[in-house]
Amino acid sequence: MGNYIATFYSHFGALSLYKELQAAGVRAEMMSVPRKLSSSCGICVSFDCDDVGAARTFADAGIELEGLYQAHDAGFAVILQN
Amino acid sequence: MSADSNSEDLKSGSDEMLKVDNSNLSGWERKESRLKIFHVLFLSAVGAIVAITALTLTALGNPANMGFCVACFLRDIAGAVGLHSAAMVQYVRPEIIGIVLGAFIFAFARKEFKPKGGSAPVTRFVLGLAMMMGALIFLGCPLRMLLRISAGDLNAIVGLFGLVAGIFVATLFLKKGFSLKRNYDQGKLEGSLLPIAALILLGIVLFAPVILLFSIEGPGSMHAPLLIALAAGLAIGALGFASRLCFTGGIRDAILMKKIPPMLWAFVALLVVAFVGNLILGTFNLGFADQPIAHTDGLWNFLGMTLVGFSATLLAGCPFRQLVLAGSGNPDSVMAVAGMIAGAALMHNFNMASSPAGIGENAVYGFIVIAVIVVSIAVCNTFFDRAQL
Numbered sequence: 118m119g120n121y122i123a124t125f126y127s128h129f130g131a132l133s134l135y136k137e138l139q140a141a142g143v144r145a146e147m148m149s150v151p152r153k154l155s156s157s158c159g160i161c162v163s164f165d166c167d168d169v170g171a172a173r174t175f176a177d178a179g180i181e182l183e184g185l186y187q188a189h190d191a192g193f194a195v196i197l198q199n
Numbered sequence: 200m201s202a203d204s205n206s207e208d209l210k211s212g213s214d215e216m217l218k219v220d221n222s223n224l225s226g227w228e229r230k231e232s233r234l235k236i237f238h239v240l241f242l243s244a245v246g247a248i249v250a251i252t253a254l255t256l257t258a259l260g261n262p263a264n265m266g267f268c269v270a271c272f273l274r275d276i277a278g279a280v281g282l283h284s285a286a287m288v289q290y291v292r293p294e295i296i297g298i299v300l301g302a303f304i305f306a307f308a309r310k311e312f313k314p315k316g317g318s319a320p321v322t323r324f325v326l327g328l329a330m331m332m333g334a335l336i337f338l339g340c341p342l343r344m345l346l347r348i349s350a351g352d353l354n355a356i357v358g359l360f361g362l363v364a365g366i367f368v369a370t371l372f373l374k375k376g377f378s379l380k381r382n383y384d385q386g387k388l389e390g391s392l393l394p395i396a397a398l399i400l401l402g403i404v405l406f407a408p409v410i411l412l413f414s415i416e417g418p419g420s421m422h423a424p425l426l427i428a429l430a431a432g433l434a435i436g437a438l439g440f441a442s443r444l445c446f447t448g449g450i451r452d453a454i455l456m457k458k459i460p461p462m463l464w465a466f467v468a469l470l471v472v473a474f475v476g477n478l479i480l481g482t483f484n485l486g487f488a489d490q491p492i493a494h495t496d497g498l499w500n501f502l503g504m505t506l507v508g509f510s511a512t513l514l515a516g517c518p519f520r521q522l523v524l525a526g527s528g529n530p531d532s533v534m535a536v537a538g539m540i541a542g543a544a545l546m547h548n549f550n551m552a553s554s555p556a557g558i559g560e561n562a563v564y565g566f567i568v569i570a571v572i573v574v575s576i577a578v579c580n581t582f583f584d585r586a587q588l
Contacts, residue, residue: 126318127378128455128515147456152238156311156527158443158516160452181381199381 120188121172121196124150124161126181131160134179138164143175154186154193163188169196238461245442246468252431253346254476256294259423263482263491264350267294267435268343269518270334273536274543274552275419276400279411282540283547287417291404293425295522296397297432298439302526303394305437314390316530319379322576323531326510327538328545329573330518333506335543335552336499336562337361338492340518341446341507345466347493349473351485354493354500361501365508366447369577370454377513377581382531390528393536397526401429418492440527445520447511492555499558502566510573513580 125131131147138145145164150157166172169187173196176185185196253266265271271288278289306312334340337358339347344362347355369377403411404425414420422428438444442465449462477483487495494500511517514535516524521539524532546552551559551566559565 126381127376128373129376129378132374132455149452149460149462151234152443156306156440156443157524158445158448158520160455181378183381 118165118167119169119172120163120165121176122151122154122161122163122186122188122193123176123179124154124159124183124186125179126183128160130179130181131162134162134175134182137178138162138175141175151193154184173197235461239464242442242444242461242465243468245438245444246465246470247472248438249342249435249444249465250346250349250469250473250476252435254473254480256423256428256431257482258480259427260421261423261428262418262421264347264352265339265343265418265492266346267519268339268346269295269298269522270331270340270539270543271338271343271418273331273518273522273539274335274547275414277540277543278419278547279413281412282544285547285552286412286419287414288419288547289412289414290419290422291400291411291413292422293401293404293429294432294435296401297429297434298436298519298522299394299397299432299526301433301436301438302440302523303391303436303528304433305440306527309441311440312387312390312528314385314387314528314530315382316385316389316533318382318531319580320531320534322379322580323514323534324538324541325572325576326514327521327535328542329538329569330507330510330514330521330535331539331542332546332551332565332569333365333503333510334518335546336503336558336566337507338494338503338553341504341511342517342519344504345446345469346473347490349470350477350490351483352490352493353485353487354490354495354497357497357500358504361504362447362508363450364501365505365510366450366512367454367508368505369509369512370451372577372581373451373455373512375581377577379513379580382529385528385530387528389530392530393525393533436523436526439519439523443520444523445516447508447517448515448520450508451512494553494555494557496553496557499553499562503553506566506570506573509577513573513577 135147150159150161184198186193256266272292272295275290279291344355344358452460521532521535525536551562
């Protein structure tokens, strides 16, 4: 199980993914974008997933996705950036 | 970057991987919890520093309850360069130059100077203009609103309700899909133009002030010493960038996430420290009447800040945040700041700006027009495909 953070170009994107994850029974949380990931403000979605592929599938379906990151022992690793 | 390269990044410790000292995933979550506490403390400290700085600038000469006011100060600069002829509000505020340069220097030093723009620039100009119109009806940006509250100005409490109302309505559009669409990487020169302009303006102030207009009476004539104001701006600009301080974003996030975001602690700290400071300095005066550079028209104090809250939420940042972002290389925010300067000129040239006597003669007409425009912007960018408009 890994923890992933999806960032978006719009608030609607974050809200949409959050609702989608909740509907799928995935533990998810809306939060301010970690300062280490961006100097811009806004909200992101932190969620748990079994593997990177599943996380990407969720994130790819998101609206105006900016990036997907995995929280790891050594920090945040870039999974994808648009 | 593909998922396949992920593990390689982790092993190589590439630049795209941002380090935090955790030993496992659950450990990361525990660390994240500790980081949240640190974040709250940091933001509280930033709020306190802003309050102390504002009180100091006021004690050194800035107008009462106006240690910092991004809207008022941009309006003063607009007057100083001849964009409006309101003789009482013309001065090149070094605080504004300092905020722009402070954000720029800090972003550059931290290697976070990565200009991005191209997201609906003209729309952002109009929203910036609307934000300034609302601020000059109320007489202050959200930062000054907090400073006014801390000094006992109850009119600003009415403004706070208006601000929250405007943010709340805007979040309804955010939830329905409002977006000004994504931004794109820009060249470093594009992101440096506003800081360069700020430096040129500073040079004119220092070496050729005769070409500028300076008030000899009224709020524009009241100011802290130039170098101290500049230093204060530099510090607050850097802190603003480091903390992402935004006086509407915290309220917006609280509404959207249904929990108290760390940013709200900056507001609380600012209010408490400024309140105590005003008590110590003897500048606390509870009431509606006889408040410095404020009027008592409750309806328009409310509606003015409603317009600010609504426009700022659509822009994703209050006037202070827009200025900091503009300084740190965000051309979209430069457009919003340009809109604010144009809005200040409009408000004074067409007799719409408020004064302690009340709202401007034409303020109602101006408000109706700009309200229709910003609501139309919200509707069009929520319910229609922007590419098809």
